[in-house]
Amino acid sequence: MVFETFHEMAAFGFTPNTFARNVVMDVLYRIGHVDKAIKVLNDTHFPNFLTFNIALCNLCKLSDLSNISYVSRRMIQLGYYPNVKTFEMILNCFCKMGRLAEAYQVLGLMITLGASVSMNVWSILIDGLCRLHQPGLAYALFKKMLRTGCSPNLVIYTSLIKGFLDSRMVNSASSILNRMECDGYVPDLVLCNVLIDCLSKVGRYDDAFGIFLSLSDRNLVPDSYTFCSLLSNICLSRRFSLLPNIASGLAIEGDLMVCNSLLNYFCKAGYPLHAVQLYDYMLARGLTPDKYSFVGLLSGLCGAGRFDEAVNVYQALIRYYRGLDAHVHTVIVDRLIRVGKYHRAFRLFRRALEEKYPLDVVSYNFSIYGLFKSGRIYEASALYSQMKEVGVFPNAHTYNLVISGFCKGRDLKMVKQLMQEISKTEVELDHRTINSVIKLLFRSYPYPSALNQLIEMCKSGLIPDEAMYAQFSKGLASGINTGHAQHSLMRDQLLVDPSSSDDIPDVAASVG
DSSP states (O other): OHHHHHHHHHHTTOOOOHHHHHHHHHHHHHTTOHHHHHHHHHHOSSOOHHHHHHHHHHHHHHTOHHHHHHHHHHHHHTTOOOOHHHHHHHHHHHHHTTOHHHHHHHHHHHHHTTOOOOHHHHHHHHHHHHHTTOHHHHHHHHHHHHHTTOOOOHHHHHHHHHHHHHTTOHHHHHHHHHHHHHTTOOOOHHHHHHHHHHHHHTTOHHHHHHHHHTTTTTTOOOOHHHHHHHHHHHHHTTOGGGHHHHHHHOOOOOOHHHHHHHHHHHHHTTOHHHHHHHHHHHHHTTOOOOHHHHHHHHHHHHHTTOHHHHHHHHHHHHHHOSOOOHHHHHHHHHHHHHTTOHHHHHHHHHHHHHTTOOOOHHHHHHHHHHHHHTTOHHHHHHHHHHHHHTTOOOOHHHHHHHHHHHHHTTOHHHHHHHHHHHHTSSOOOOHHHHHHHHHHHHHHSOHHHHHHHHHHHHHTTSSOHHHHHHHIIIIIHHHHTSOHHHHHHHHHHHHOOTTGGGHHHHHHHTTO
16 A cells, blocks of 8 residues: 555656655565665655664664665765664664674764763673673673773673673673672573573583572562573483473463473473474464474474374475475484485485475485485485585585495595595594594505505695594504504504494484
């Protein structure tokens, strides 16, 4: 209706004024047509402050940094300047995206224009540094803030504590917490949730659980985030026996986020039937499942051995739900491969390729692993090539998988080709893969020739010096200076390794 009215104005001889253009531009931003909105702005002959402010507010919500910079420059060129609230929105957007250089430029402009550095500005900058895992710099900025006479609030303390905990600096975080309490602040539910989550991640499970148990003493009621953080604690500490009791004992409204977390952790904890029952409960409650719910359901069905049902559910999902992400397609393929149902898994994956469903590097990694595991080495090679052709770039797990697979298939030519490819990237192979390559060299050539090739690969950077040294420290170096018999002995010790046939599963385990 807005667009029809806008276009009809010209038909009746009216020229849309700036107000009308501002309205149309705002609507275009809200429905995601950024390029058209920018065109409306550029075609506005007499833009005013609201024109630019509307654009900047919407672009900040969309985190469109490039257009934020463009609109800001145009605004200043025409003699308009953002107000303090808009400046803070721009600053927050740059900090959240890790663009601190641009953020400090915005701060410099604010100071030049005489805008005061408010508590919100300090909070945004400190949080931005913490997000970049620079808690030391954040704390230095915190002390500078104190010197200006500005008193910190609970939000700033929470950012600092989370920043130090994320960097595994527990003692520093504890000092900040003590200082906060000395200043008269009491932890709120947000900070308690942060403490439960972060302490769990650094292995302080009892401390995290203690925070949860103290909530009632603090007159705090746990919410969905508390529950999700607690689930993380239980699974990280492997205390799965607590899960059913916690799930039934917490008086928390079961919203979609809580239910999705429960689905995930029931599957991880070995309670797949609980996951399936929970999904049915979600539907009965009237909750609308999302992609995370679907992943939990498929994982639960497969974990319970109900693979036919899982495949039927997956096929119904791709038929009736558009926009499923790669995780949904990956989980069914992965679970089928895990139990040796290779043919069925590859059929579903090929369909996903043909239908151009969104697939990511993890999707390809699992399928490549399955092809190697089932002995279809050349199909794995073809899929690896196809993956790169469609613009999905291999990661470290991919390279470890394919090299381990070709080592097992004793395809030295392909291994060398892949090693050359990796040398042009910043990927580092893990020790199991390097060991597989070295074993293959000594299987394929007589000892002196294999050793020379190993040294050449090391010199050319294909094998890191650390890996070379590790092999020599196991005894290979001592074999160089002893007799042929000792050479053979060291070679045999390198070849006869009961774990050699398990290299690929070890690597694949790290993918998930």
